[in-house]
Amino acid sequence: MAFDTGLAVLVLGVAVWTIAARDTFAAVVGFVAYGLLLALVWVRIAAPDVALTEAAIGSGLTGGLLLGASTRLRRAETAAAGEKPGAALRLVAAGLCVLVSAGLAAIVLLLPEPAPTLAPQAAANLAATGLGNPVTAVLMAYRAIDTLLETVVLLLALVGVWSLAPDRVWGGSPGPRHHADRDGVLAFVAQLLVPVGILVGIHIFWVGSDAPGGEFQGATILAAMWILAMMAGLMDAPPVSRRWLRLLLIAGPAVFFAIGLAGFVMAGAFLAYPKAYAKLLIVTIEVPVTLSIAATLALLVAGPPERKPQR
Amino acid sequence: MSLALDALTILAVCVGACFFLAGTVGLLRFPDSLSRLHALTKADNLGLGFVVLGLLFQVEGPFAALKLISVWLLTLLAGATVTQLIARAARPGGAQE
Numbered sequence A: 001m002a003f004d005t006g007l008a009v010l011v012l013g014v015a016v017w018t019i020a021a022r023d024t025f026a027a028v029v030g031f032v033a034y035g036l037l038l039a040l041v042w043v044r045i046a047a048p049d050v051a052l053t054e055a056a057i058g059s060g061l062t063g064g065l066l067l068g069a070s071t072r073l074r075r076a077e078t079a080a081a082g083e084k085p086g087a088a089l090r091l092v093a094a095g096l097c098v099l100v101s102a103g104l105a106a107i108v109l110l111l112p113e114p115a116p117t118l119a120p121q122a123a124a125n126l127a128a129t130g131l132g133n134p135v136t137a138v139l140m141a142y143r144a145i146d147t148l149l150e151t152v153v154l155l156l157a158l159v160g161v162w163s164l165a166p167d168r169v170w171g172g173s174p175g176p177r178h179h180a181d182r183d184g185v186l187a188f189v190a191q192l193l194v195p196v197g198i199l200v201g202i203h204i205f206w207v208g209s210d211a212p213g214g215e216f217q218g219a220t221i222l223a224a225m226w227i228l229a230m231m232a233g234l235m236d237a238p239p240v241s242r243r244w245l246r247l248l249l250i251a252g253p254a255v256f257f258a259i260g261l262a263g264f265v266m267a268g269a270f271l272a273y274p275k276a277y278a279k280l281l282i283v284t285i286e287v288p289v290t291l292s293i294a295a296t297l298a299l300l301v302a303g304p305p306e307r308k309p310q311r
Numbered sequence B: 001m002s003l004a005l006d007a008l009t010i011l012a013v014c015v016g017a018c019f020f021l022a023g024t025v026g027l028l029r030f031p032d033s034l035s036r037l038h039a040l041t042k043a044d045n046l047g048l049g050f051v052v053l054g055l056l057f058q059v060e061g062p063f064a065a066l067k068l069i070s071v072w073l074l075t076l077l078a079g080a081t082v083t084q085l086i087a088r089a090a091r092p093g094g095a096q097e
Helices: A002-020 A024-044 A048-082 A087-110 A119-124 A134-142 A144-162 A185-207 A215-231 A243-266 A275-302 B002-029 B033-056 B062-090
Strands: none
Touching (some): A002 A024, A119 A134, A134 A144, A134 A275, A144 A243, A144 A275, A243 A275
């Protein structure tokens, strides 16, 4: 109890600090710490799958994206400070935020006891999916359409990032070329850590069918390893016009969609699996989806194309 | 037997917590970046090391123990690298790489 109260106070404190921080970079650091503390909260309320996702995507990957953004914004920061919104606008924004928070708090507090839940049904039908982890069953079987749309949303986000590229560099490689010292610290750690990280990423993905883990968490680790190898200068980011890259990016959603359509023939509905092959089909979807998500996340962090394509 | 193991766990985790506390105080109180990094690595290396050591008395089976030790080793690697990179950037007139 004391631990949980302390954790809640800490999360709220870091949240307030993040909002109040003047410096963009400091706010991003606060946000990362906030995400890691939030992951601890998820562990405390027995949701390790959400905790893993929060730590990997919410804190790690989003933190990386925001760090990149804060570096790009640094030059414009002093100019932006001069255009601060007036007191009235800020008051209205604060008021609306308080209203949303109060509404959420009221809903949670007014829930009937016990709160309505679909957990018993999810657990009861687990055997039909061939999976051992009910969270994965929700993501890949009961609500597979949501997961399919999520993979498409990620692709759309990448299209949005790429569309920021000026015409003359279109089709080129994202970000600057990182020239690291081959004998330097970063190259050393990348050589040591990337193989281990790839193994951990595949492990997290693979155990997801029976234990906490899954394709989003595993893919984030794989993406982080690719980013590390690129930042250490061990490999260059591929030009965004490469055919293999485009195929890799759409492989996951395409296979997902194809198997979903095949569900009409095999089981009579979109994204329905015939019971005998449920586990096999789910894994067949998960493998390309993991690779596609990993590539999409890594390229999101790498940013829009900045260099002319080499012919 | 389990009482002795629990006692060892409590002892090791408490020692680890002391290193975390000392590292945090150092991080807040030391005057310059390099000595703050020095304080921080104590929390990473010894603090986490003792916490992992304490948890090792509670694990079921060798694989869980291996996982815990791997976590510590990976943290050591990441901590040492990041410390090097920050120290180079913080060094007076220090280069970026």
